[in-house]
Amino acid sequence: MMKDNSYAAIMARKNEIIRNSVGMDYESFEKPGIGFDYEAMMAATGYTLPELQRVQALFSVGNTPLIELRNLTALARKCAPAGKGARIFIKDEATNPSGSFKARRSCTSVYQAKKLGYKGVVTATSGNYGAAVACHAAMAGLKCIVVQECYDSRGVGQPEIIEKARKCEALGAEVVQLTVGPELFSTVLRLLEETGYFNASLTPFGIAGVETLGYEIAQQFRAKFDRDPDVVVCTNAGGGNLTGTARGLRKADCHAKVIGASVNLTGLHMASDAQFNKKSFTTGHTGFGVPFCVNPDRSDVPRSAARPLRYMDRYVTVSQGSVFFITETLASLEGLEKGPAGNTALAAAFRLAQEMDEDQCIVVQETEYTGAGKHINPQLSFARQNGFDIHFGDPKDEIPGKNIILPAHPSLIRVDDVDLDRVRRSNIKNAVGTHKDELTDDDIRYLVEETNSSEEFVRSVIAGL
Numbered sequence: 217m218m219k220d221n222s223y224a225a226i227m228a229r230k231n232e233i234i235r236n237s238v239g240m241d242y243e244s245f246e247k248p249g250i251g252f253d254y255e256a257m258m259a260a261t262g263y264t265l266p267e268l269q270r271v272q273a274l275f276s277v278g279n280t281p282l283i284e285l286r287n288l289t290a291l292a293r294k295c296a297p298a299g300k301g302a303r304i305f306i307k308d309e310a311t312n313p314s315g316s317f318k319a320r321r322s323c324t325s326v327y328q329a330k331k332l333g334y335k336g337v338v339t340a341t342s343g344n345y346g347a348a349v350a351c352h353a354a355m356a357g358l359k360c361i362v363v364q365e366c367y368d369s370r371g372v373g374q375p376e377i378i379e380k381a382r383k384c385e386a387l388g389a390e391v392v393q394l395t396v397g398p399e400l401f402s403t404v405l406r407l408l409e410e411t412g413y414f415n416a417s418l419t420p421f422g423i424a425g426v427e428t429l430g431y432e433i434a435q436q437f438r439a440k441f442d443r444d445p446d447v448v449v450c451t452n453a454g455g456g457n458l459t460g461t462a463r464g465l466r467k468a469d470c471h472a473k474v475i476g477a478s479v480n481l482t483g484l485h486m487a488s489d490a491q492f493n494k495k496s497f498t499t500g501h502t503g504f505g506v507p508f509c510v511n512p513d514r515s516d517v518p519r520s521a522a523r524p525l526r527y528m529d530r531y532v533t534v535s536q537g538s539v540f541f542i543t544e545t546l547a548s549l550e551g552l553e554k555g556p557a558g559n560t561a562l563a564a565a566f567r568l569a570q571e572m573d574e575d576q577c578i579v580v581q582e583t584e585y586t587g588a589g590k591h592i593n594p595q596l597s598f599a600r601q602n603g604f605d606i607h608f609g610d611p612k613d614e615i616p617g618k619n620i621i622l623p624a625h626p627s628l629i630r631v632d633d634v635d636l637d638r639v640r641r642s643n644i645k646n647a648v649g650t651h652k653d654e655l656t657d658d659d660i661r662y663l664v665e666e667t668n669s670s671e672e673f674v675r676s677v678i679a680g681l
Contacts, residue, residue: 366378495617561580599620
C-alpha cells in the first residue's frame, strides 16, 4: 500500500523518519515537562575532540590559518578614539576543500553515514553546506541529494543560491530546487524516507564537527601570542556556526566573549514569496538568526543541536551595504577576496574593534569562498534589477527591501545591538507554551541553560506570561 505523502502525513511521521535516517533516538533525551538533555544528545555522537580532528584530517579539513588583518586594523584605528582599535584576525575557513567552515559539519556527518552503512546523504540548504556535503560525499563514495529553496513563484532565483547549486552539481550531487515555502522540510523528510539515506542536517554530528573550529582558534592564538583572544565574532543564521564554535572555545577553556552578528533584514520574512528576492543575503541575516534563537527546534529534526542563545554574550546586526563595503575593503587592503555573506562578522568586527583597546584582539571565526554568483557585483546588479536604490551614504538610513547604502566613509560602519533579553523572553514563551502552571524546578533549570540567563530572570518572565 502506498504511503500518504501529503504534507500533514509526512510531518506526522517526522520522528520515525529522523530516527531511521540519523541512527539516533531523539526521544531518549526528552525529560518530563518541556526540557530535554542537550548535553546527553551531544555526547551521544560518541566523538571526542581528538577523534573529530582525526576524522576531519581524513577529508583534509581543519587546521586553517589564523591571519592578522594589519591594514584593516590600521583603518579601524583611524576611525576610533585615541587608544582604541583592537587587532583584527580572521580564521580563513575558505581554505577548506569546499570553501567554508561548513566542511567541518559535513565531513563529520558524511563519515558517520559511511560508518553506519548508509548509501547516501540528504541535506536541506541554500547555503555553503550543500557544497560541503557534496564534496565529502564524493570523497566517501556516497550519493548526495541537496534540497534548495531556490526560486520565487516567477522562477527567479538569487545569484548566490544559483552559484551554490552549480557548485553542488559540479561535485556530483543531485540538486532538488524548490520555490520558497513550507515544503522544504517535508520534501527532505520524504526523500529520506524514500531513499533510506542519512540526514546530514543540524544533527549533533554536524555541530560537534564545528567544535574543532573554536578549539583551533584558542590553540592557535595561544601558540602565537601566549594568550586568548578577547572577542570571537560569529556570523549567525541557523545557529550551528556560533553554537559549535562556542562549544569548542569552552572545551579549550577559552573565555573569549562570543558575539553573534547578522545582516539586518528586519521586516523581510524568510519564507515570503514576494520578499524572497528582496534579500541580498541568503544566509547570515536576521530572517534566520532571530527566529532560530527564539525557536531553535523549527528544523527538520525533533531537537536541533544548534542552540545559539545558550552561548551568545552579545548579538549585533550590520547593514547590507556595510558588508558589501567591507568585502571590497578586505580585497583592496589585505588582498583577500572572500564571499560577502562570510564577511558579515568582519563588518561587525571592524566596528567592534573601535570600541576595544589597542592591546585587545578580536577574531572573526570564518571566511568563505567567492565565485560567480557569490561575488558582490552580480549581487548588487540583481538588487538593481529588483528595484533597489543603491548609493553611497550613511548605512543608518538603509531600509531592508528598499535600498542598499554603501558607507560613504568607513567610519560610518556601525553595529546595532539586538535586545537579547527580548529574544530570551520570546524563547521562554515558545518553550513554555500552555504549560506555565505545570513547570517544575527541572524545567526552570532547562530554561536557564537554554537562554544563558538566571533563575530570577526566567521566573520573572514566566510570571509575566
